[in-house]
Amino acid sequence: MSLREKGAITGVGETAYSRESGRSVLSLQLEASLKAIEDAGLKPSDIDGVIPYSGVVAEDFITNLGLPDLRYSAVTPLGGASCVAAVQSAVAAIAAGICNHVLIPVGRNGASGGRIGTRVQQMPQFRLVGEFEMPLGAIAPAQLYAPMARRHMELYGTTSRQLGEIAVSTRANAMLNGNAVMTKPMTIEDHQASRMISDPFRLFDCSLESDGSCAIVVSAAERARDLRKPPVVVMGVAEGHPDSPSVITQRPDMTRLGIAKAAPRAFEMAGVKHDDIDVAEIYDCFTYIVMCQLEDLGFCKKGEGGPFVESGAIRLGGKLPVNTHGGLLSQAHMVGMNHIAELVRQLRGEAGKAQVRDAEIGLVTGYGDMGDGSVAIMRRG
Amino acid sequence: MSATGTYNKLVPEPTPHSAPYWEGLNRRKLLLQKCRGCGRIRHYPQPMCPSCHSMEVEWVEASGRGVIHSWTITHHAFHPGVREDLPYTLATVDLEEGVRMLAQLRGVPDDKLRIGLPVRVEFETVKDGLTLPYLVPGEPA
Structure with a gap:
């Protein structure tokens, strides 16, 4: 059984994004969840599946939303790849006949709560890094991921300015979004002048730490047609794990992420080609991670990500507009659920000033932990 | 240290x-x-x-000999304990035995860093009962 077209995104909801909400993660997630359920034209009591992200559990949603008969709960612990992987899990549960409407909320007070950069030390999936690398001074994702980018630069001639193009393009898109944390324009010179964090990553190569929540509802495709908004149908979805998934140091090919394994599965399931993709929301915890995924997805060859982005291809109006909402780099770090929300808006024609004309088919990815990947291809229903 | x-x-x-x-x-x-x-x-x-x-x-x-596979130079203190070390170079190294290690690299100017640069492992006892490896320039194989 294929998951092709078995599920659709029927609702999306977002809180205001900020650096200081002063609110609990649960209250943020409940607000976004209610908005997503309302956007779908559903009642909270229609929700019969929930995939919470972290810090909260399914029971919190039963208790607060008053869910009478939750039939499915799961977790997808892939860090930033969790949200798109949760879509796969939701569609699989729906296709198996377990449930009809799955709520997937994500929320955090990453800026006002625990700092993301230091929180990783407590995460069990980083146990090997915690024992063998953190005591040597390799502590934060910026440091752990930087050697992947440096090797790419040495092997293929990729430059910091090419990474900067991703930051600049993403910022320009955020300027069109009314709910973005970053509101000032950025030039390549601004990027080059931003302070070095862990070479080659400058401050503007790194994503934000944000407060807020984003939630979606995934529904059975046949039920989605009768709801409030046009459904956004999941054509193909897959997750992939890299070789040496716990430590980048030991990875045979440091420039290849887990999404390289997932992408052929998702494209085959969807039955579409790269040229069919009108818009792409690519997980962007760091600029380089966008470039590497564009290669691993097959939008350009390995090593050609630098010239690809430098050509203007990922800008609005380019060959493949990327992160039309401003991404984790400039809108907010909502673990990539905001990428799914933006793709839904694009395919509904609700993306406002950032709308890609006649967007019919789009792609969204997740990247998490030490290289886990996930990708979904969706179409206007 | x-x-x-x-x-x-x-x-x-x-x-x-x-x-x-x-x-x-x-x-x-x-x-x-x-x-x-x-x-x-x-x-x-x-x-x-x-x-x-x-x-x-x-x-x-292990022989302790290897070559640089990649690196990063850290300028930001992600933990209070590393503030005095800034900036420091973390090198990923291909060991002769076919596996990799990661450690701080000392004694190589930033502009001399390159893939394939020979390095070797040294050791320092940083506290009672804890010895950590670090890397220094090595002889070409």
């Missing part, structure tokens, strides 16, 4: 699988797991050989 005073960096929590590795460092030896089933050398320490699934291991001493 010094062996005296309060040590305020992150410290490892060895497991039954990794204890021989940390004990080896205290004897200034870089020890790697070698599978007794198929002979494959692996790093970091883990209970099972992913090739033959044997859980029997012996520990072999």
Whole structure:
């Protein structure tokens, strides 16, 4: 059984994004969840599946939303790849006949709560890094991921300015979004002048730490047609794990992420080609991670990500507009659920000033932990 | 770094699988797991050989020689304990034994860093019962 077209995104909801909400993660997630359920034209009591992200559990949603008969709960612990992987899990549960409407909320007070950069030390999936690398001074994702980018630069001639193009393009898109944390324009010179964090990553190569929540509802495709908004149908979805998934140091090919394994599965399931993709929301915890995924997805060859982005291809109006909402780099770090929300808006024609004309088919990815990947291809229903 | 005073960096929590590795460092030896089933050398320490699934291991001493695979130069203190070290270079190294290690690299100017640069492992006792590896320029093979 294929998951092709078995599920659709029927609702999306977002809180205001900020650096200081002063609110609990649960209250943020409940607000976004209610908005997503309302956007779908559903009642909270229609929700019969929930995939919470972290810090909260399914029971919190039963208790607060008053869910009478939750039939499915799961977790997808892939860090930033969790949200798109949760879509796969939701569609699989729906296709198996377990449930009809799955709520997937994500929320955090990453800026006002625990700092993301230091929180990783407590995460069990980083146990090997915690024992063998953190005591040597390799502590934060910026440091752990930087050697992947440096090797790419040495092997293929990729430059910091090419990474900067991703930051600049993403910022320009955020300027069109009314709910973005970053509101000032950025030039390549601004990027080059931003302070070095862990070479080659400058401050503007790194994503934000944000407060807020984003939630979606995934529904059975046949039920989605009768709801409030046009459904956004999941054509193909897959997750992939890299070789040496716990430590980048030991990875045979440091420039290849887990999404390289997932992408052929998702494209085959969807039955579409790269040229069919009108818009792409690519997980962007760091600029380089966008470039590497564009290669691993097959939008350009390995090593050609630098010239690809430098050509203007990922800008609005380019060959493949990327992160039309401003991404984790400039809108907010909502673990990539905001990428799914933006793709839904694009395919509904609700993306406002950032709308890609006649967007019919789009792609969204997740990247998490030490290289886990996930990708979904969706179409206007 | 010094062996005296309060040590305020992150410290490892060895497991039954990794204890021989940390004990080896205290004897200034870089020890790697070698599978007794198929002979494959692996790093970091883990209970099972992913090739033959044997859980029997012996520990072999690495030559300590390798070449740079990649690196990063850290300018931001992600932990209070590393502030005085800034900026510092973290090198990923291909060891002669076919596995990699990561450690701080000293004595190589930033503009001399390159893939394939020979390095070798040194050891320093940073606190009572904890010796860490670091890297210095090595001789070409």
